[in-house]
Amino acid sequence: MEIDTSAFTEEAYELLSELEDSLLVLEENPQDMELIGRVFRAMHTIKGSGAMFGFDEVAEFTHDVETVFDKAREGAIPVTKELIDLTLAARDQIRAILDEAGGGAPSDKQNAQRIILGLRALIPGNTARAPQPANEEPEPIEASSESAAGKHTYRVRFKPDANIFMSGTNPLLLIEELIELGSCKVVGITDALPPLSEINPEQCHTSWEIFLTTDQGESAIQDVFIFVEDECELNIRRIDRDEDVDDQAQIKRLGDLLVERGDIDKQTLESITDPLGDRLVKAGLVSKGKVDAALIEQQVVKEKQQTNKVQEQAASVRVPSDKLDQLVDLVGELVTVQARLNQTAHSHGDHDLQLIAEEVERLTAELRDNTMSIRMLAIGTTFNKFKRLVRDLSKELGKQIELTTAGAETELDKNVIDQLNDPLVHIIRNSIDHGVESPQQRQAVGKPAAGTVHLSAEHSGANVLIRITDDGAGLDPKKLRTKAVEKGQLPADNELTDKEAYQLIFGAGFSTAAKITNVSGRGVGMDVVRKSIDSLRGSVEVDSTLGQGTSITLKLPLTLAIIEGLLVQIHDEYFVLPLAAVEECVELTRTDVANTHGRQVINVRGHIVPYIRLRDRFEISGPAPDVEQIVISEVEGQQMGFVVDHVIGQHQTVIKSLGKGFKHPDEFSGATILGNGTVALIIDLSKIVRLAEQHEMTGTNG
Known part of the structure; x- marks a missing residue:
């Protein structure tokens, strides 16, 4: 049977996007162990899922990156700029492999070998042997069953050492991190809690039992406690295995669970009569917290059994964009029909028909608003893509540039966002190349060596305003007018205001660059921006102060439908x-x-x-x-x-x-x-x- 790999590729592309964001942040905070762990887990997921879905090349290539970041997690190697560069290159190579599998251009196999050799050289004592040729038997890669097995439920027994606070560790933060992995039920065990008069506030007297339902797998749970393994008693056990929750199986009784968990021995249990929980607590044989934990475990297994009988509804559903577009078109047709119904009802003067028309209008408006909201996406995902662009261009041009953003939560129609990428790329490239000066030039005029490109978004009525601002040299309106006259785009006697002069940069073939570079200077780009924004029924406004910087504002409609x-x-x-x-x-x-x-x-x-x-x-x-x-x-x-x-x-x-x-x-x-x-x-x-x-x-x- 042929395996449908679309789910894997879609997830892999999302993971690669998140990976790029994490690496760029990690470059600024190389000591952040949480980020290092996030990169490791992303690579682990891509490797495991890739092997399972038949993407052996992805799995084999990703294995080396995962190995290096495993060493970084252990503190064996530092996170350096070289490691970030190689991992970003590895991220691009994985995407190229996926693109090739989807019918794109062939990936560069030699580039993949260079990346792997570079990564292996970072590991102390590694001879950085070359990857095995394709005709040799590759080293077997263990497929991660966790990444494909769906959601499972684990019982996590976490008993911190009494002196854990002395190392600066807060156990509650670890539990909060667990909660982020999935659905959680937490029970505090207070058996060891001394009387109030004897409590030492600098010691931890509580332990916890956490019942976690997650799709992340046991390794992700272990990663949460990776830095406190020597300062706690930790037991992780999956409690919803198929043999435990089969449809025909009986749910384990409370007493059996307590014996299995080691909270009470079987001989003592047999001497107790029902109601079991209350009698055990009253007899002082088991604490109420442990009974509560066992009851929760019993309930979790019951819920799992019910889930096996009735397929669990997903919290979100992936829908192909063309189906969503078709839905919007149908809603548009409905709006038109509703307008005709209103007009007919009023022209006939039929009171009952008018009431029906008003009800249809209300329902149509709600359907329209809900359908439009489905297509609305936060623009922050688009903003994040440009961090890599700014980083690479800064390196290529020998400039120091920081990208800052604001309003990432601003929502815009998906179709608008899809068409917005190219215009923003052109504007940012021009800001970096023409706008922001070199470190030496900036320091010569009293500016900090590092320049800034700021991306912001905000709602303005039925529009969204997107601003791209830099603190560079600014535009010289006199120079723009002169250039336009030289190119025959403007009569010599024509007088333009500064704002009108700024609009000249959007003319076809217009460029003020002294020389042509790989980045700009050919007079293409900004005219593409104007055409793209026009096609979105938007407008472009430029404001600039010579010597201080330039701001370009894109005014776009919230929706195109x-x-x-x-x-x-x-x-x-x-x-x-x-x-x-x-x-x-x-x-x-x-x-x-x-x-x-x-x-x-x-x-x-x-x-x-x-x-x-x-x-x-x-x-x-x-x-x-x-x-x-x-x-x-x-x-x-x-x-x-x-x-x-x-x-x-x-x-x-x-x-x-x-x-x-x-x-x-x-x-x-x-x-x-x-x-x-x-x-x-x-x-x-x-x-x-x-x-x-x-x-x-x-x-x-x-």
Whole structure:
């Protein structure tokens, strides 16, 4: 029977991502034994699972990394920069092997040998022999049954030495670490507790019995106590073995458990009559804590037996992203149908039908919100990926750069996050190469040798703001204008504000680098950023102070599927403007137009606001009303008005993609279907403004 390896590869990719994060933190804290143990366990899991699922190459390669970190756990070798470099390279090699197994490019076998030789050389007394050739019989690798056996229940008897406090160890912290491994029940045993007047507060008089249900395996439990093995009595026993909890087996009685556990002998037990627990405690033969522990063990085994009869429900379910996207599409269709139902109910004036429509609207709104929340992911997982990027680029360019983050818990639509990776990579690479100076240059101007790149995220209404800030040299607007003129991208007599000059860096082929490097300088990258953010219906804003640094802000919608919009009408055509960008609506009379002498601006409470006539832009025929409406919106940090015939009101917009057969596809981010079946186009405000500016500069119809 063919084994489905998709579960292993998915878990392995997650473990490799966590491994990279742990290694980067360990590099800053090489004495952190918890991190060393985490790296070891990740490698152990990958090795064991890999061998079990037939990924022998992964298991064999990972074995050497696991061995080195086992030595580091024992304190036999220190965690050095060389070890971190080799382990990161090993992490990349494991991923390459997995990619190859999934149909990707072949992994570099010579690179794997170099990594293994380097790791073996770190072990004292190791001759660093080369890996065995592929045609030789490989050294057998023990597959970890723990990683595949699912959840098991263990009884952990933990009796610390009375003087354990003197070594700075807190037993409760060890128990808390156990609790993190799975589901726990803890019983304190106070047999040895002396009278209050005789208690020594500097000694530990309590022991514990912990019943732990976990999928981590016995080795993970032992790792918790690895540093106090000589300062405690520790007994770990699995109590839910198949022969103990078979469907036909009888649950062990309390007395049998107490005898098996060594708490009482069988001869004494036989002299006691029921109720057993109370009689034993009253007779002083067994403490109440031990009876409670035995009862809990009995209950745990009962629960395990019930679990064998009825399959345990998982706390979470992995769902392929395409199924989730299909669900969102269906919810979108439901929202459209619900709008049609509302309109039909109101047009017929049927009270009962209106009540049904309102109930359907409520349920649809709840379903929509829940479905959208399923697709929301914390952006912190994306932020963590860039620690490695900053580390490697800093090393390549000879710079000292620290990456800091904030707002990692901010949630964003999964599809937005997926498409956000490349733009952020381009921005961070440019910040490191062009922005942050070399240590010598920074110290020469009074800055610390190490530069900082800061990533942050925060919610702003229906949007998320992502900022990438560096404390580097900043942008010189004069230099940007000069470069744009040289390349013919800007007329020599054109005057730009500093903010407008900063936007020049997003032009195709625009670069201020003095020389081309492996990192940047070819004029590609930032134009990709603009295109990517535009495709996400977002905007990019740049702010910079010469000599102090640059901040780039990406403004992105929370979701790409459903948005709140403002429905407007021009003649018999309907359009939707993103409501999050709308500030207010004002009237535009023929007198207002005449007073500006052909200039498309309006005075709004003392502020001059330019506007674009959408009727002219979209070449819509028919007479305009005497009083038109201007929808004033914020576009890329500036106020801009959009003239329409009528403002209808707020509309929940389900976004449908457009085909390539439309005349102005660049100016629309999609379309939606209204309640009466009419199609309304969703306007991309940023693109309309940009095309209008190009039209004004070139004198051509954009």
